[in-house]
Amino acid sequence: MAKDLKPHIGIFGRMNNGKSSIINKLTGQPMAIVSEQAGTTTDPVKKSIEIFGIGPVVLIDTAGIDDMSELGKQRVEKTYQVLKEIDCAILVIVGEVFGEPEREIIGQFKKHEVPFIIVHNKSEIAELSESHKKAIEAEFCTKVLEFSALKDDAKVLQEALKKAIPESAYKKASLLGGIIKPGDVVVLVTPIDDEAPEGRMILPQVMAIRDVLDHDCICVVLKETALRQYFDSNMPRPALVVTDSQAFKIVNEIVPKDVMLTSFSIVLARLRGDFENYLKGTPALSNLKDGDKILMLESCTHEISCGDIGRVKLPNLIRKFTGKNVEFTYLSGLTPIENIKQYAMAIQCGGCMATRKQLINRTNMAVKNGIPISNYGMAIAYMNGIFERVTGVFSR
Numbered sequence: 577m578a579k580d581l582k583p584h585i586g587i588f589g590r591m592n593n594g595k596s597s598i599i600n601k602l603t604g605q606p607m608a609i610v611s612e613q614a615g616t617t618t619d620p621v622k623k624s625i626e627i628f629g630i631g632p633v634v635l636i637d638t639a640g641i642d643d644m645s646e647l648g649k650q651r652v653e654k655t656y657q658v659l660k661e662i663d664c665a666i667l668v669i670v671g672e673v674f675g676e677p678e679r680e681i682i683g684q685f686k687k688h689e690v691p692f693i694i695v696h697n698k699s700e701i702a703e704l705s706e707s708h709k710k711a712i713e714a715e716f717c718t719k720v721l722e723f724s725a726l727k728d729d730a731k732v733l734q735e736a737l738k739k740a741i742p743e744s745a746y747k748k749a750s751l752l753g754g755i756i757k758p759g760d761v762v763v764l765v766t767p768i769d770d771e772a773p774e775g776r777m778i779l780p781q782v783m784a785i786r787d788v789l790d791h792d793c794i795c796v797v798l799k800e801t802a803l804r805q806y807f808d809s810n811m812p813r814p815a816l817v818v819t820d821s822q823a824f825k826i827v828n829e830i831v832p833k834d835v836m837l838t839s840f841s842i843v844l845a846r847l848r849g850d851f852e853n854y855l856k857g858t859p860a861l862s863n864l865k866d867g868d869k870i871l872m873l874e875s876c877t878h879e880i881s882c883g884d885i886g887r888v889k890l891p892n893l894i895r896k897f898t899g900k901n902v903e904f905t906y907l908s909g910l911t912p913i914e915n916i917k918q919y920a921m922a923i924q925c926g927g928c929m930a931t932r933k934q935l936i937n938r939t940n941m942a943v944k945n946g947i948p949i950s951n952y953g954m955a956i957a958y959m960n961g962i963f964e965r966v967t968g969v970f971s972r
Contacts, residue, residue, distance in 0.1 A: 582624065582631075582632045582633050582634050582931075583630065583633045583634070583663045583664070583741060583931070584622075584633070584634045584636060584661055584662040584663050584664075584931065584933070585633055585634070585635050585636065585662060585663065585664045585665070585666065585737065585741065586620075586636045586638060586658050586659070586662040586664075586665045586666070586690075587599060587635060587636065587637055587638060587665075587666045587668065588638055588641055588655065588665060588666065588667050588668065588681050589640070589641065589667055589668030589669060589670075589697075590640050590641060590642040590668075590669075590670070590673065590677060590678075591639075591640030591642060591643055592640070592670075593640075593668045593669065593670045593697060593698075594668060594670065594697040594698055594725050595637055595638070595668050596637055597697070597725035597726070598666070598668060598695065598697060598723075598725050598733070599623060599635050599637050600725070601725045601728075601730045601733070602625060602627070602635065602730050602733060602734070603623065603625045603635070604730070620636050620637065620638045620639070620654055620655060620657075620658050621636070621637045622634050622635070622636050622637075623635045623636075623637065627734050627737060627738070628731075628734060629734070629735075629738045630734075630737065630738055630741060636658055636662065638654075638655040638658055639651035639652060639654065639655050640652075641655060641677045641678075641680070641681050642677045656681075656684060657910075657912075659684050659685070659687075659688045659690060660688065660910065660934070660937045660938075661910060661931065661933060661934045661937070662690055662933065663690070663691075663741055663742060663931070663933050664690065664691050664692065664693075664737065664740050664741040664742075665685050665690050665691070665692040665693075666692070666693055666695055666733075666737070667681060667682065667685075667692055667693070667694045667695065668695050668697050669694060669695070669696050669697070669704070669720075670696070670697055670698045670701075670702060671698070671701075671702035671703075671704065672702070672704065672705065672708055674708070674712060682716055688937065691740045691741065691742060692718070692740065693718065693719075693721055693736050693737065693740045694712065694716070694718060694719075694720045694721065695720075695721045695723050695733065695736075696709070696720050696721065696722050696723065697723055697724065697725055698724065698725070698726075699722050699723065699724045700724045700726060700727055704720065704722070721733070721736050749847055750787055750790070750791075750847075751780075751783055751784055751787040751843045751844065751846075751847055752784070752787050752788065752791065752816070752818075752843060753787075753791075754970075755816060755836070755969055755970065756788070756791050756793050756815055756816055757791070757793075757815075758791060758792035758793065759792065759793065759794075760791070760793045760794070760814075760815035760816065761793065761794045761796060761812045761813065761814040761815060762788045762793050762794065762795055762796070762814060762815065762816045762817075762818065763796045763797075763798065763803070763806065763814040763816070763817045763818070764781065764784055764785065764788070764795065764796065764797045764798075764817075764818050764819075765798060765799070765800050765803055765817060765818065765819035765820060765823055765827055766781050766797060766798070766799065766820060767799060767800050767820050767822065767823050768799060778840075778928065779928040779929070780840035780841070780843070780844045780926060780928050781797075781840060783844075784818055784840060784843070785797065793815075794812070796811075796814070800819070800820075800823040800826055800827060803817075803826075803827060803830050803831075804830050807830060807831075807832070813835070814835055815835070815836065816835070816836045816837075816838070816969070817831045817835060817836070817837045817838075818837075818838055818839060818840055818843065819837070819838075819839050819840070820839065820840060820841075821839040821840070821841045821842070821885075821952060821953035821956045821957065822885060822889065822956065824839065824956055824957055824960050824962060824966070825960055828960065828962050828965070833965075836969040837962075837965055837966055837969070838966045838967070838969050838970075839953040839956075839957070839966060840926065840953070841925075841926040841951060841952050841953025841954075842951070842953040842954060842957070842966060842967065844926045844927060844928060845924075845926065845927070845951045845953065845954065846970060847932075848927050848930070848931070848932040848935050849924060849927055849932070849935045849936070849939070849951060850935070850936055850939050850940075850943065850949065853939070853943050853949050854924075854949060854950055854951045854954050855954070855967060856948070857921070857948030857949040857950050858948075858950040858951075858954045858955060858958045858963065859948075859958065859963075860920070860921050860948035860950070861894065861897065861898065861921070861950070861955060861958055861959065862898075864894075864898045864900050864902055864920060864921065865900060865920070866900050866901045866902070867901065867902070867903070868900065868902045868903070868920035868921070869902070869903045869904070869905060869918055869919045869920060870891075870894065870902055870903070870904050870905070870919060870920060870921050870922070870923060871904075871905050871907065871913070871916075871919040871921070871922040871923070871942070872886050872887070872890070872891070872904055872905065872906045872907070872922075872923055872925075873907055873922060873923065873924045873925060873938055873939070874886050874906065874907065874908045874909070874925050875908075875909070875924075875925055875926075875927045875928070875929050875930035875934070875935065875938075885952060886906065886925055886952065887904075887906055890923070890952060890955065890956065891904050893956065893959055894955070894959070897959040902920075905919070910934065910938075913938075913941055916941050916942055916945050916947060917945055917947070919942070919947055920947070920948075921947065921948050921949070921950065922939065922942040922947055922948070922949045922950075923949070923950045923951065923952065923955055924938065924939055924949060924950070924951050924952070925951070925952050926951065926952060926953065927951075953966075954966075954967065
């Protein structure tokens with residue numbers, strides 16, 4: 577799943593336009609099947625590569641956008657679903673062929689706010705006339721890149737991608753930037769319960785450790801059961817304590833009020849999620865009524881336990897806090913959201929296994945329909961009466 581954290585680049589075009597050849601050119605390896613037979617690529621296929629100047633990325637090879645067979649329509653539908661998770665797109669055209677399928681997919685690029693480049697492939701076989709090229713460029717306000725997967729150097733395409741893909745998709749961002757400074761002591765509270773992975777730590781905890789070290793700070797990692805001992809033992813006073821959201825109640829009681837406190841879920845939401853709308857939407861928990869439906873959004877699939885935060889603990893906490901008989905719907909991964917207007921609220925997990933693009937696309941549907949959104953950590957903080965404390969660290 578780690579590859580899902582990299583920028584995603586989708587490759588689109590008609591059948592037999594050489595999409596797979598372009599992937600092989602970019603990777604320098606025969607990773608995609610190349611065939612003269614139309615429809616070789618069926619379902620979207622992901623491939624991890626390194627692009628100089630951008631870093632690790634995930635290329636997604638898709639089925640032809642002009643496949644109108646009964647099975648082909650299903651393939652095209654899956655191709656369109658890819659648009660919700662990509663950070664940049666390559667549209668491959670050949671010869672003078674440019675029509676409704678290309679205009680439709682470009683319309684979808686714009687709808688999903690996906691930057692794109694148009695690549696004219698197989699130029700050694702069929703050229704694109706200058707007049708047609710200028711007409712396409714004028715219509716879509718973008719340059720058409722002349723490229724041959726057989727003859728040209730991949731650097732030409734890599735440079736075009738580097739200019740098109742948003743820097744925010746690949747530039748290293750900081751979890752705790754603007755909050756801590758060199759020399760600070762940062763305490764990370766990491767409970768080891770039945771949801772903790774065997775023999776390792778969850779990604780946000782690992783990211784936080786690295787971020788603390790990158791800021792030249794002192795990192796202290798302990799379980800919640802050792803936190804009181806830390807403060808009672810006259811240890812160096814921390815500038816910040818970051819905890820698992822599920823331990824908010826006990827940690828809030830121990831950490832002095834003049835020490836900043838937040839959670840892994842909240843700092844991750846600030847980095848990747850729609851943080852401002854989470855802030856606005858979380859207080860809607862106080863307005864829930866009997867019969868209201870809440871949409872719980874999980875970004876990964878996992879085995880469900882009796883201590884599951886999203887499906888057990890958080891729903892129980894919401895019912896107890898509101899005193900209302902509310903209903904819950906659970907969606908994992910990138911499962912499409914149906915009839916969003918039926919929900920009174922949506923609550924997104926921390927999103928440690930998703931990109932920012934995937935998270936924003938996931939919650940945007942609720943935002944556009946005026947439905948409040950929150951995140952696991954913020955919801956728990958609000959219901960524990962410490963919402964202002966744990967989110968206020970970002971406005972100091």
